[in-house]
Amino acid sequence: METVIIVSILIILVSAINAQSNEQNSWAKRVEREHEVATTLQFYFHDISGGPNPTSVRIAQATQTNNSSTFFGALVMIDDPLTIGPDPLSKIVGRARGLYGSSGLTVFSLIMAISYVFTYGIYDGSSFSLLSINQETKSPREMAIVGGTGLFRLARGYVIARTYSNNATVGAIVGYNVSLLTNKV
Template identity: 55%
Template sequence: MARLAMVVMLIFLVITMPLAQTQEDGSDQVSWANRNDNGKETVTNLQFYFHDTLSGKNPSAVRVAQANQTNTSPTGFGVLMMVDDPLTVAPDPNSKLVGRARGFYGSAGQTELALIMVMNFGFTGGIYNGSSFTIATLNPALNPVRELSIVGGTGIFRLARGYVIARTYSLDPTTGNAIVGYNATLVTFI
């Protein structure tokens, strides 16, 4: 169990760049979305946090499968976690909810921590309500900064391509609970 907690801790060495942006009026406010439409393609930048909770009464990430050797593997090779994580505008769990990350991640590396991640990031507010994008990517979890691939989307993000720059905001080594930030850049065509 201690190895699983360690693997989960290493899984979420992911965070975005700081979310605070200075507005045109000079005030500092958290802005989680920005769109630039040039008439041919639209570039959207989203900055948000997801809260991956493995402990407590209502965890948002649960182990659904593992290989026989997972418990003896230094990387947790073969473990598969299913997630339904809330997405917020700031690392505070009580900050504004903007959507949910749903999908799975699993340890795919035998000698180094390498996670396969397939997740859908669905949004619930404003012009993004009902839209989503999907990542399907290898996450080299020990790298301090990682680039994850965006492979598609729905709604306003239909035919999206792009990437996520990710880093960990916080990680509890005892529970494996993590708050993870993403800075996503999506390109869609008109």
């Protein structure tokens, strides 16, 4: 009987380790090449603008364009969760911290200056930075990665973003597919 209990405990432990490993691999893949490392990430960005705990807050608005249908001149500061799945309760793997502003006078587009800081797995403490136009009404859309830290030091690459959901009173959930190249250290 004791052997059955020990074997059962071992099976549970191995299953838990495999589940954690599969979860880690479900959103990130790292391939080392001769002189560089290619990393692909897939996660969801949750920009929560309403409710009791917003993660994005408007910090400025140009007074002469208050009637703009594109919110031209509005500036928003963010500290948004990044998750493995689109469900806000799925595993958090990092935070998007920075700002974006409405940069289109006649077409809704955002200029984004954001660092994506990771807090999970081997990427804990690493970040990449995005500085790009986000034409939010297009899907998919591409944005430029201009640098990074930790495992993403000197990163270059791009993000393909697709809006998963968008609610004017609550916020948006956006799926990110990221392709990064870094120098092998």
